[in-house]
Amino acid sequence: MNASDTTPQSESETPPRWRRRSDARPGEIVEAALELFVTKGFTATRMDEIARAAGVTKGTLYLYFPSKEDLFRAVVHETVVPRLEMGERLVAGHTGPAADLLRALVHAWWEKIGDSRLSYMAKLMTAESANFPELTRYYVEEVVLRARRIFASALRRGIESGEFRGDLPLHDAARLVLAPLVQGAAYRHSMLAFDPEPLEMTTYLDLHMDIFLRGIAKTAETETDA
Amino acid sequence: MNASDTTPQSESETPPRWRRRSDARPGEIVEAALELFVTKGFTATRMDEIARAAGVTKGTLYLYFPSKEDLFRAVVHETVVPRLEMGERLVAGHTGPAADLLRALVHAWWEKIGDSRLSYMAKLMTAESANFPELTRYYVEEVVLRARRIFASALRRGIESGEFRGDLPLHDAARLVLAPLVQGAAYRHSMLAFDPEPLEMTTYLDLHMDIFLRGIAKTAETETDA
Amino acid sequence: MNASDTTPQSESETPPRWRRRSDARPGEIVEAALELFVTKGFTATRMDEIARAAGVTKGTLYLYFPSKEDLFRAVVHETVVPRLEMGERLVAGHTGPAADLLRALVHAWWEKIGDSRLSYMAKLMTAESANFPELTRYYVEEVVLRARRIFASALRRGIESGEFRGDLPLHDAARLVLAPLVQGAAYRHSMLAFDPEPLEMTTYLDLHMDIFLRGIAKTAETETDA
Amino acid sequence: MNASDTTPQSESETPPRWRRRSDARPGEIVEAALELFVTKGFTATRMDEIARAAGVTKGTLYLYFPSKEDLFRAVVHETVVPRLEMGERLVAGHTGPAADLLRALVHAWWEKIGDSRLSYMAKLMTAESANFPELTRYYVEEVVLRARRIFASALRRGIESGEFRGDLPLHDAARLVLAPLVQGAAYRHSMLAFDPEPLEMTTYLDLHMDIFLRGIAKTAETETDA
DNA sequence: AATGAATGAGTTTTCATTCAT
């Protein structure tokens, strides 16, 4: 594996290599590739398999993507790009208790992301981070940090309104809200099949919110601390 | 670097091409393989690399492990086997508040597991679950379920003693305690390098415990619920 | 060798690195493999050599045969399958003296088999019997037993017509007719090159038939025996 | 396989490489190697297996034989050398009918050779002839030609005494006496296991002699021919 | 655009041979 793609991509000059060149075809290929990459990993997935899953032949792949690595990049970009704006809009447009905002974000996350192809990304990018550093950097910036900022700003809102404890370190707290979401999504795509205990995501996330919101609520005691 | 070498026994002897190391060998190989498997993934790791990292030749690998897959299995087994008993003993031997037990467990987890090779396993097994189903089953049973049971019994202790809310679904709650630990460990081995925000695990886990314990504490309100 | 090459279409075109040959390919590979397997043995023959002899690259071999063993099986099956019917038809369609039938069979054997690729099989299957038991079973059933039955039924015909001695054990007698044919074929493909004495197969087989037919002819003496 | 050992062996100058250097050990090794070489073929037999079968370790093999090929040569030489004299003595010492001599030779062959390790050689040398040309030459001279000469001289004796037809080409006739012996021996070591029809060698050889001797007997008819 | 036969560099695996003990 020599995917050390550390060359800075001057995105304004060269056209991005992953952009679809035709109509429906590339989309089907990306879809098929995503599924397989997540399940088996990048290296263990063969171009042959992707082609078969997409209903084309191996040669056709190379009509749309110059290499397997470029296909991988396309998969990541196309899956990642369009999603998180909705979260940012939710935060921007929200009035009322911050707890409600947090709950809305978590449920939106689950509906729009956790239950979608993007949730595959957590597992995929974690596994391939060392093999695709440049792509990982992109993912961290475009997804991880952006998601964390969304939740951090909801938390800040609650602190400012006096709902949440004032002593919360925002970044770590945001990480803690997100951890069960991300971990749950990855688990669903990997070990859950071998777990005798069922995992009902909505119940699980409700409980998470219940505990977490109590845990960060401003109380008489915490008020004294601040 | 001069010819006047003062050590008496270094005449013109060429160092032996290899030296028998017998007992230590398999362990060194497993160690090297673990590191590489976690970093690059199973398929992307070359037997050559493992050999070089272990300071032997490719052939030697096959002296101890009949195939790459068997080496992978050995890596998982040897890393997983001996750890979790300590957690079980902690629970069994504990007297006093259940909150203290939970905090002790989390810190023990971090010291004994999160900061050790075993923490690599979460990332590795998540990535390879589809490629190694039997091994994943083994891992789920020996690690995931066992860890969850440890935390679940600490939670039950707290419920029975009246410290924690009586309405906690034990399995999901245990999952929620564990999620930030596992997620944090995996993140450290993958994307953290690209994250401008530092992650101080002890601070992070203290905050987790702080929030979580407040969140499950029995209060006037929750008492009415039960 | 001059620049003045007169053929009009040989401008500066490099010949294509390869040409699709589709239907012919597997047959050519089997042919090349047979030759090498017989000469050097299964294990001592390298896939590389087979590829070179067939005018393709190693990879192409695996396009048609999933493994070296499967290629070996294909070689045996393709070589063995179509031949022996002719012998069976000869027996079925024959009228006249059984001695003539036997002579016709021996000569047909030599022309259709002994001098063809199938004669290689005796040497090959003898050498590899322990390494390919299922294939040996197939070969014994499809070739050895069938050939023996053909000769046995010719012998039976002669016994019934009173030409041949009535006390002949058919199976052993058939083995004895065949032994010089098979042995001769194997010898031709192995030691004959080192034998100063020439082996003229038609002379050799004529002598065989001459001696054998006298040896099994019904005489006054043997008539008394029966 | 690069066993093209065409260099002429100056046997009087260099000591033969295959000679045993110790007492019992080399004999056991040769014995084990013979068995395996015959069963699986030279290339398919691993030094490891030979060592295990001989009850020593791989390293020990190299104490006695400088290479696998040399071990093969030792196997052939030690198995082949001492046998055929007895046949030559039988011919030299015989008085009485040549038919009896021929029968005695065939039975001696079976008892001393066909049923012994030397009978393995036919299969082994046939299979490896292309890989060991020098050795095959040796085998042809020391075994094949010698055996043929023994039978040929018995036949000549019978012709001279008027028992056998005068028109027999000696070499081909000798080949025809031998073919069922050699073929039978090879078959026993390979396909017989898959043959539903039993092969009783003494019955088989008696029938062979019976037919063959009748076939070459001088009769009124053949007398006229001569 | 699409195919799929063919390639060839790279990967896992094997095994005869060596050599420190």
Next chain:
DNA sequence: TATGAATGAAAACTCATTCAT
């Protein structure tokens, strides 16, 4: 002598990529 851990060259096999059709 004997061992057996270690080697390394060579073998089987894989698969991303190319290219004639």
